[in-house]
Amino acid sequence: MSTTNVYPTSARGPAEHDVRQQIVIAAKEHFSRYGYEKTTVSDLAKAIGFSKAYIYKFFESKQVIGEMICANCLKEMEDEIRQAVASTDAPPEQLRRLLKAIVTATLRLFSEDRKLYEIAISASTERWQAAQAYEQRLHQLLLEILEAGRQKGDFERKTPLDETGLAIFLVMRPYLNPLLLQHSLDHAEDAPAQLAGLVLRSLSP
Numbered sequence: 001m002s003t004t005n006v007y008p009t010s011a012r013g014p015a016e017h018d019v020r021q022q023i024v025i026a027a028k029e030h031f032s033r034y035g036y037e038k039t040t041v042s043d044l045a046k047a048i049g050f051s052k053a054y055i056y057k058f059f060e061s062k063q064v065i066g067e068m069i070c071a072n073c074l075k076e077m078e079d080e081i082r083q084a085v086a087s088t089d090a091p092p093e094q095l096r097r098l099l100k101a102i103v104t105a106t107l108r109l110f111s112e113d114r115k116l117y118e119i120a121i122s123a124s125t126e127r128w129q130a131a132q133a134y135e136q137r138l139h140q141l142l143l144e145i146l147e148a149g150r151q152k153g154d155f156e157r158k159t160p161l162d163e164t165g166l167a168i169f170l171v172m173r174p175y176l177n178p179l180l181l182q183h184s185l186d187h188a189e190d191a192p193a194q195l196a197g198l199v200l201r202s203l204s205p
Contacts, residue, residue, distance in 0.1 A: 019058060023048060023050070023055060023059065024069060027048075028116070031069070036118040036119045070119050070123045073109065073120075077109070078137060081101040081105060084098070084100070085101070085145065090154075091145050091146075095196060096193075100193075104192075107181070107188055109178065124178050142168060143162075153205060155204075156204065156205045171195055171198070175191060175192075
């Protein structure tokens with residue numbers, strides 16, 4: 001799994017060091033089994049077979065390890081969302097696919113590994129850099145779709161683009177943010193189509 005710096009983290013040492021990646025992989029497995037909140041750096045050191053001091057040569061805290069795991073996960077989710085959007089050239093359909101892909105990706109994170117979902121909750125609650133970068137990049141993707149739709153005459157142009165983008169992003173946020181998703185599960189199956197329909201009606205020129 002890549003340690004790309006698309007989502008910023010503050011790990012120590014050489015960026016591509018094999019040991020750092022070994023620690024991240026082992027920590028992800030440990031968090032999956034025992035949970036993020038209940039695990040200490042000492043627990044990780046014992047499980048991995050390194051000293052606690054050696055781990056601190058690469059990561060200043062457990063949170064930084066969690067951030068790197070979170071960043072890798074969010075990068076994969078973003079790639080999936082962008083692929084869905086890029087599969088069509090029509091801005092209205094791109095918007096529909098954006099909403100659907102966001103809900104699908106976030107739900108999978110929620111359902112497939114509840115222990116790792118704890119990391120996502122911490123990232124959202126504590127506003128980790130990786131979580132903020134993820135939201136910012138998807139917000140920018142939304143603005144690009146809206147701008148393309150305006151240029152093609154699909155969307156209205158009277159409302160300032162930033163205002164429109166922020167309003168739509170707030171509509172999307174309960175399904176984008178892991179902390180909010182757990183309160184929106186009852187509507188998750190139908191939400192993408194319903195939200196897309198509402199948003200597209202509001203964007204009609």
